[in-house]
Amino acid sequence: MVMRIIYNLSLSAVIVCLLQSCIKNDIGYPQIALSIIEMQVTGQQGNAVISEENRTVTLNIEETQDLKKVQVTAFTVTEGAESTLAVNDIIDLTSPYKVTLSLYQNYQWSILAKRNIDRTYKLQNQVGVSDINEEQRLAVAYVTKDTKWKELQLLELKLGPVGATYNGSTEIPSLNWTVYSNYASAKILVKYKDSFEEEWEVRAYRKDKNAETKQADGWVNVAWLYGEGLEGEDNGFEIRETSALEWQKVDKSYITFDGAAFTACVPHLKAETEYICRAYSGTDYGTELSFTTGKAVEIPGGLFEDWSKEDKGNNKILWKPWAEGMEKGYWDTGNKGATTVGTSNTIPVFDTWNGSGKAAQLKSVYIVLKFAAGNLFVGDYLRTDVTDGVLSFGKPFTERPTRLKGHIKYTSVIIDKSTSEFSYLKGRPDSCYIYVALGDWDEPVEIRTKKSERKLFDKNDPNIIAYAEFISGKTIPQYTELDLPLVYRSTSRVPKYLVLVCTASKYGDYFTGGDGSTLWVDDFSLKYDYDD
Numbered sequence: 315m316v317m318r319i320i321y322n323l324s325l326s327a328v329i330v331c332l333l334q335s336c337i338k339n340d341i342g343y344p345q346i347a348l349s350i351i352e353m354q355v356t357g358q359q360g361n362a363v364i365s366e367e368n369r370t371v372t373l374n375i376e377e378t379q380d381l382k383k384v385q386v387t388a389f390t391v392t393e394g395a396e397s398t399l400a401v402n403d404i405i406d407l408t409s410p411y412k413v414t415l416s417l418y419q420n421y422q423w424s425i426l427a428k429r430n431i432d433r434t435y436k437l438q439n440q441v442g443v444s445d446i447n448e449e450q451r452l453a454v455a456y457v458t459k460d461t462k463w464k465e466l467q468l469l470e471l472k473l474g475p476v477g478a479t480y481n482g483s484t485e486i487p488s489l490n491w492t493v494y495s496n497y498a499s500a501k502i503l504v505k506y507k508d509s510f511e512e513e514w515e516v517r518a519y520r521k522d523k524n525a526e527t528k529q530a531d532g533w534v535n536v537a538w539l540y541g542e543g544l545e546g547e548d549n550g551f552e553i554r555e556t557s558a559l560e561w562q563k564v565d566k567s568y569i570t571f572d573g574a575a576f577t578a579c580v581p582h583l584k585a586e587t588e589y590i591c592r593a594y595s596g597t598d599y600g601t602e603l604s605f606t607t608g609k610a611v612e613i614p615g616g617l618f619e620d621w622s623k624e625d626k627g628n629n630k631i632l633w634k635p636w637a638e639g640m641e642k643g644y645w646d647t648g649n650k651g652a653t654t655v656g657t658s659n660t661i662p663v664f665d666t667w668n669g670s671g672k673a674a675q676l677k678s679v680y681i682v683l684k685f686a687a688g689n690l691f692v693g694d695y696l697r698t699d700v701t702d703g704v705l706s707f708g709k710p711f712t713e714r715p716t717r718l719k720g721h722i723k724y725t726s727v728i729i730d731k732s733t734s735e736f737s738y739l740k741g742r743p744d745s746c747y748i749y750v751a752l753g754d755w756d757e758p759v760e761i762r763t764k765k766s767e768r769k770l771f772d773k774n775d776p777n778i779i780a781y782a783e784f785i786s787g788k789t790i791p792q793y794t795e796l797d798l799p800l801v802y803r804s805t806s807r808v809p810k811y812l813v814l815v816c817t818a819s820k821y822g823d824y825f826t827g828g829d830g831s832t833l834w835v836d837d838f839s840l841k842y843d844y845d846d
Contacts, residue, residue, distance in 0.1 A: 747783070
């Protein structure tokens with residue numbers, strides 16, 4: 315009897331444990347990706363660079379800021395998340411600072427600081443500009459071939475924050491040069507207060523020539539040339555077509571001089587043509603470099619003449635910005651999402667800038683459950699996730715235009731629809747938003763509007779090579795020319811994709827805007843020259 319009781323009690327305990335185990339394992343918690351949305355600290359320069367993929371926040375910090383004592387002045391995270399960091403906290407950013415965000419699961423982020431120090435190193439009789447390697451703490455300068463090592467004279471030196479000392483001196487120090495077979499070297503100890511101490515090596519090399527052709531980047535009708543020479547000499551470039559015999563001097567009005575360095579932006583070149591260029595300084599010439607200009611490629615479908623439609627029933631028409639019979643085009647819209655419960659809000663119209671053909675009308679509307687901004691973009695609408703969109707921004711593109719042109723008009727309506735996080739925008743005029751970007755992404759940029767998985771286009775993305783945007787919160791009653799000069803972050807990087815987005819409501823990705831705001835766009839084209 316006792317054994318049976320023990321057995322029953324044991325069995326009951328096992329059953330209870332199993333039930334507890336089942337209960338524990340069956341409870342599902344939502345997977346919510348937690349993010350740092352905004353961050354500001356004392357001494358910060360510009361906006362924080364936030365990487366959702368790497369869960370990092372990179373802060374550019376002014377050179378005199380003490381990284382051991384940085385105060386957080388603004389800090390915003392995903393709504394509902396708890397954070398180990400808060401506004402007014404004092405943190406040490408001499409190494410990556412770890413932050414944990416919590417809501418059902420924990421997400422660890424890293425705060426990285428990059429101290430922006432403006433460093434200079436310059437010698438008398440220097441040819442070109444110095445090469446300063448922050449990681450190796452090595453500064454290299456080149457002098458003329460007849461410069462004697464014992465006569466090396468330091469003209470400028472700044473390797474630390476303003477107010478730093480160099481070998482104990484706040485003035486330009488006298489250096490003890492050590493001469494090797496082909497260069498001279500000196501050591502410098504750089505200190506700033508009690509938070510900065512670095513040992514640097516400075517070197518001097520002789521150059522055989524006073525001119526160096528550093529780089530030549532051929533676009534389509536434009537080339538960017540980079541050279542270095544002896545400061546104070548007659549510096550510049552010569553250029554010719556490969557098939558030509560005579561060199562042509564580049565007009566000085568196209569050249570920008572920065573001490574011993576000079577850069578030329580040469581316009582009005584022939585497309586798809588091979589050229590040769592060289593820098594000169596006085597009577598010396600640099601190495602000859604060749605480059606081939608590209609092809610002037612237009613934006614497919616940029617005239618907005620071709621459209622097709624699909625009857626979805628119940629008076630719902632799906633308009634597509636490509637010709638009948640095509641599966642998809644170069645452009646797409648959010649109409650697939652809008653027509654799940656309503657009708658298309660981006661449509662073709664005969665109201666054009668020149669009275670002929672068609673234009674695209676983008677109208678923001680509130681459809682049953684959500685606000686839908688009128689939009690048109692280069693890329694593809696992939697799918698609808700419940701009431702949210704998943705899009706693909708960008709199409710393959712490898713040329714380098716100088717500007718985007720077109721014609722637009724706009725009706726701005728007061729913002730009356732918003733999500734809770736953007737409710738403060740209500741009552742303000744809605745804004746249209748047009749932006750174009752060239753980038754070297756390996757694939758199109760995926761866009762997700764679902765709040766818990768939000769992934770939007772970031773104009774600070776390091777993959778962006780060139781960018782331009784237009785924003786207007788005012789009504790533009792008549793068609794006006796749109797002229798957006800592209801600002802390049804590199805003249806040598808070659809793009810892989812073109813991104814171009816138009817929307818009647820700037821905050822449409824956040825389902826915020828004015829019901830009725832309308833943008834008309836017509837005849838978009840790319841230009842490849844300057845002064846055209």
